[in-house]
Amino acid sequence: MLFRKLMAALASIVAIVLLILVGFLAIYAWPAIRFNGLHFLVKNNWSLGFLYSDPILRHGQQVMPGAHYGILFLIAGTLLSTAIAVLLAVPIGVGAALFLAEGVPALLRPWLSFFIELLAAIPSVVYGLWGLVVVIPFLGHHVFPAMQKWLGFIPFFRGPAGSGYGLLTSGLVLTLMIVPLITATLRDALVSQQSHLRDAALALGASRYEALWTVQLPGVRRVLIGSSILATGRALGETMAVLMVSGNALNVMPNNIYTTISTMASFIVSQLDSALTDPTGMAVKSLAEVALVLCLISIVVNSLARVLLLYQDRMTFGVI
Amino acid sequence: MPNATRNPPETGGGIDFGAALPGASGNETAAGRERIAVRNLNFYYGSHQVLFEVQETVHEHEILALIGPSGCGKSTFLRCLNRMNDTIPGSRLEGEVALDGRNIYGPGVDVIALRRRVGMIFQRSNPFPFTIAANVAYGLKVNGLARRRSEFEAVIERSLRAAGLWDEVKDRLDKPALSLSGGQQQRLCIARALAVEPEILLMDEPASALDPITTTRIEELAIELKARYSIVIVTHNLQQAARISDRTSFFLMGRVVETDATRKLFTNPSRQETEDYITGRFG
Numbered sequence: 032m033l034f035r036k037l038m039a040a041l042a043s044i045v046a047i048v049l050l051i052l053v054g055f056l057a058i059y060a061w062p063a064i065r066f067n068g069l070h071f072l073v074k075n076n077w078s079l080g081f082l083y084s085d086p087i088l089r090h091g092q093q094v095m096p097g098a099h100y101g102i103l104f105l106i107a108g109t110l111l112s113t114a115i116a117v118l119l120a121v122p123i124g125v126g127a128a129l130f131l132a133e134g135v136p137a138l139l140r141p142w143l144s145f146f147i148e149l150l151a152a153i154p155s156v157v158y159g160l161w162g163l164v165v166v167i168p169f170l171g172h173h174v175f176p177a178m179q180k181w182l183g184f185i186p187f188f189r190g191p192a193g194s195g196y197g198l199l200t201s202g203l204v205l206t207l208m209i210v211p212l213i214t215a216t217l218r219d220a221l222v223s224q225q226s227h228l229r230d231a232a233l234a235l236g237a238s239r240y241e242a243l244w245t246v247q248l249p250g251v252r253r254v255l256i257g258s259s260i261l262a263t264g265r266a267l268g269e270t271m272a273v274l275m276v277s278g279n280a281l282n283v284m285p286n287n288i289y290t291t292i293s294t295m296a297s298f299i300v301s302q303l304d305s306a307l308t309d310p311t312g313m314a315v316k317s318l319a320e321v322a323l324v325l326c327l328i329s330i331v332v333n334s335l336a337r338v339l340l341l342y343q344d345r346m347t348f349g350v351i
Numbered sequence: 352m353p354n355a356t357r358n359p360p361e362t363g364g365g366i367d368f369g370a371a372l373p374g375a376s377g378n379e380t381a382a383g384r385e386r387i388a389v390r391n392l393n394f395y396y397g398s399h400q401v402l403f404e405v406q407e408t409v410h411e412h413e414i415l416a417l418i419g420p421s422g423c424g425k426s427t428f429l430r431c432l433n434r435m436n437d438t439i440p441g442s443r444l445e446g447e448v449a450l451d452g453r454n455i456y457g458p459g460v461d462v463i464a465l466r467r468r469v470g471m472i473f474q475r476s477n478p479f480p481f482t483i484a485a486n487v488a489y490g491l492k493v494n495g496l497a498r499r500r501s502e503f504e505a506v507i508e509r510s511l512r513a514a515g516l517w518d519e520v521k522d523r524l525d526k527p528a529l530s531l532s533g534g535q536q537q538r539l540c541i542a543r544a545l546a547v548e549p550e551i552l553l554m555d556e557p558a559s560a561l562d563p564i565t566t567t568r569i570e571e572l573a574i575e576l577k578a579r580y581s582i583v584i585v586t587h588n589l590q591q592a593a594r595i596s597d598r599t600s601f602f603l604m605g606r607v608v609e610t611d612a613t614r615k616l617f618t619n620p621s622r623q624e625t626e627d628y629i630t631g632r633f634g
Contacts, residue, residue, distance in 0.1 A: 227475055
């Protein structure tokens with residue numbers, strides 16, 4: 032009885048922590064939410080105002096003159112870079128997991144798996160630094176101009192190729208960071224289920240590839256969806272690596288994949304120092320509102336994925 | 352290494368297994384035409400030899416039971432008959448397994464066509480995480496045996512009826528197969544195997560994880576299916592072998608000690624080891 036209660040208490044801690052976190056953010060950011068209204072989500076005009084003059088009263092709130100906070104460009108930058116990363120990482124991760132589970136000689140498998148897990152364990156600042164020093168010059172000097180030239184007929188590949196900092200670079204660095212998450216989880220799932228479902232398919236006259244695509248992969252789709260959610264969460268919230276390669280755009284909407292961007296998480300870090308000098312506190316409260324929006328986006332993404340999990344049992348391949 | 356299984360390509364225009372060779376069915380016996388003939392079969396996992404010089408035959412319309420203590424090689428032998436061991440890295444086979452007179456380990460053999468003709472039921476029921484209908488339809492679909500919805504529906508009903516499952520599931524064919532009970536899942540696996548119309552069924556301890564009543568159902572089913580198929584069944588359960596099989600083979604440490612008519616083997620075995628095993632002195 033005591034044990035049950037203890038376990039129930041431990042289990043509810045997680046939920047309580049989440050509630051406290053979101054609740055605290057909401058209460059703390061409440062003056063900013065009142066002050067910013069809907070403008071916060073639909074305008075591109077983040078400005079801390081004249082920090083060296085005296086606060087004025089606007090909409091019943093003490094703020095610095097000229098201060099306004101519109102973060103549409105942050106939402107766009109975050110969602111777009113995450114979308115690029117997830118769209119690239121899911122197929123790469125699935126391919127790598129299939130290869131590790133089925134295609135690799137048994138002797139090599141532990142080594143390759145070890146390296147993949149190592150990739151997941153590298154601190155994000157290392158990815159950021161590597162992106163800054165290696166990836167950006169390479170992309171900026173060679174790849175982006177070539178893409179602009181050859182792929183310019185595709186809408187978002189047109190326009191100035193820029194310096195290498197920006198949306199696509201952020202997406203690529205994020206891809207690299209989340210591929211190991213998907214691969215490692217999916218490989219474990221494949222290795223643990225593979226033989227009995229695979230054998231069943233082979234015994235019915237399926238080829239190795241048919242068995243992989245029609246049975247083994249569908250057999251781990253829950254794991255695939257789950258690990259993709261985790262990976263999406265990581266990409267949405269990634270701070271340091273993106274901060275170092277995104278170009279820290281302010282108040283511009285990305286209009287092609289080379290544009291510099293900012294994401295919500297990295298913006299909070301990059302703005303915090305200045306925001307703390309705002310004597311009215313409205314700047315920090317607005318950053319808290321950014322954090323709140325980021326939390327809500329994550330919650331929405333996770334809930335959508337839950338719904339997907341609920342319906343996935345009905346999915347089969349092909350007819351009937 | 353002659354006839355070693357450095358797997359020949361699984362697809363492609365290999366030998367057609369669709370029709371028996373004329374003259375291949377020369378060994379007519381009381382039990383029916385000889386379908387599978389195994390000669391001098393040696394099987395290795397790496398350097399470890401699991402089967403030694405195995406000789407065996409399987410006839411039409413008979414149930415051949417393979418008995419023997421754990422690790423004696425009977426499951427490995429069973430999996431040699433439809434080349435399921437091909438998937439095990441480092442495995443190697445010598446000797447010959449002839450289906451209707453043609454060596455299934457010979458060059459240019461279409462393994463996929465072979466496995467369609469020699470179906471398999473596994474110890475652990477392993478339905479796919481699809482609907483009940485999609486499970487039965489799977490073999491048709493990967494082999495391109497049916498196109499129209501009506502064709503699928505006809506085969507699904509026929510297979511489920513043959514496996515004795517139709518009445519229990521006909522109203523919920525679109526429900527997940529994993530929502531069925533253990534015994535129903537195993538019968539679903541049998542229906543799934545029957546859907547591609549195999550000629551020979553390999554059963555690897557199909558009832559070992561099931562309760563006695565369900566086991567009886569599976570046994571009755573095996574006897575019914577005998578009218579249309581040849582069945583090779585691996586079992587730990589000597590009573591089961593005695594109840595359902597026509598002939599029984601006793602495996603010990605990778606060798607066939609004795610193969611005989613089931614009644615004869617259980618009542619008057621020729622070899623001392625067989626008698627020791629069936630009277631429970633070891634194993």
